[in-house]
Amino acid sequence: MTLAIDIGGTKIAAATVIDGVCHDRRQLPMPASEPEFLATLAALAQGRPAPALAAVAVTGYTDGERVRGVNRNTIAFWNDYPLVPRLRALLRCPVLALNDAQAAAWGEYGLRQAECSNLLYLTLSTGVGGGLVLDGELRRGAQGLAGHLGHMAVDVAPTDGPMVCGCGRRGCLETVASGTALARQATGRFGRVLGSAELFDRVAQGVPEAQDILWRAARAVASAVASAHAQLDLQQVVLGGSVGLAAGMRALVEAALAELPPLYRLPVDVARLGADAGLVGVAAWAVRQPLQGQA
Ligand SMILES: [Zn+2]
Structure with a gap:
């Protein structure tokens, strides 16, 4: 075992x-x-x-x-x-x-082998991570870095403006769409410390400032997914992590992808294995x- x-x-x-x-x-x-x-x-x-x-x-x-x-x-x-x-x-x-x-990409691929052989798993959690299965094989890379989509630069800024990421680069997806980034933006907007779970509550209540934070996150994810798709020719995106699995996040990412040209509109699913x-x-x-x- x-x-x-x-x-x-x-x-x-x-x-x-x-x-x-x-x-x-x-x-x-x-x-x-x-x-x-x-x-x-x-x-x-x-x-x-x-x-x-x-x-x-x-x-x-x-x-x-x-x-x-x-x-x-x-x-x-x-x-x-x-x-x-x-x-x-x-x-x-x-x-x-x-x-x-x-690891999560490989787990989710195991449930979808009959449907696809090119899959991107994207986890929106404390940070933003990613994993790639390409032509049925897990891509690890020379030093295990492959799939780190959280550190792709995106053309969407967080509500508190473009910033330098913890990796040292400016404009990374992680500065817009990680749980840490959502909490940081929510705290700035609402004037007190607010976690990403509370942010989702406010989105459900229809609070525009909260919706703006999450919509930017979804558009940033769509931007990174589209760039990855252009590079790798993917078939499926799977969202995981506490933010990725939160109710409504998948629909927002689908809506953001729908604003892009048809070539980039990949099917989006959530992790069937969950956490x-x-x-x-x-x-x-x-x-x-x-x-x-x-x-
Ligand atoms: Zn980064």
Whole structure:
């Protein structure tokens, strides 16, 4: 059996995955320091049957041993951090690591293989991540960076004006459409700290300032999707993450794509695996990988 772990910017989830189904799923907040991080992982692994393999989906990009954050603000110690050796020592089993959105892309592709072989998974969460399956194969890239659509520059600015992203570049999708970006814009508009969930409540109530923030996010997503489609010739977009899965977000992205020329109007779906897409996807990917050199 496989122990699947999904390490995001604000939370860590773990589950024992058997035949593509999560069992004993547990979730804890992502701590700010490395010692607390390792203690949290130990707590999530405790009390389970000894895994044959640990499959880890991580925010940032990984060469399979070490991990780095694209947005340097997401996790402070995610700077060439030797994640896989640390986990191998902690869990005492082979460990394989993959970017979290790439993992989710593979999980969602597994449910759609009969329909498409070129899929973009886009997670709108703490940050904006992406994963690509092209011609039926997961695209990881030379350093595990492939699919990071959150750091494509878009032609839509957030309500508080264009800004430099945590990656160091100006105008990234992540500065407009991540949960962090939505909360930042909402806080600026409404004069008090407002999370993205509260923003969605205000959108449902028809508050124009809230609708403007979300509509810009949807148009920014559509802009990035269209650019990716022109480059890669995609068949399907799948939205995930807490913002991507929020009620109404898919319809907004479809409406934003409908404003573009017909060539760019890709079908949009939401993650059928929901918040488990990363866990299921990384487990499915890991069992296909060779384990040479692992303990
Ligand atoms: Zn960026």
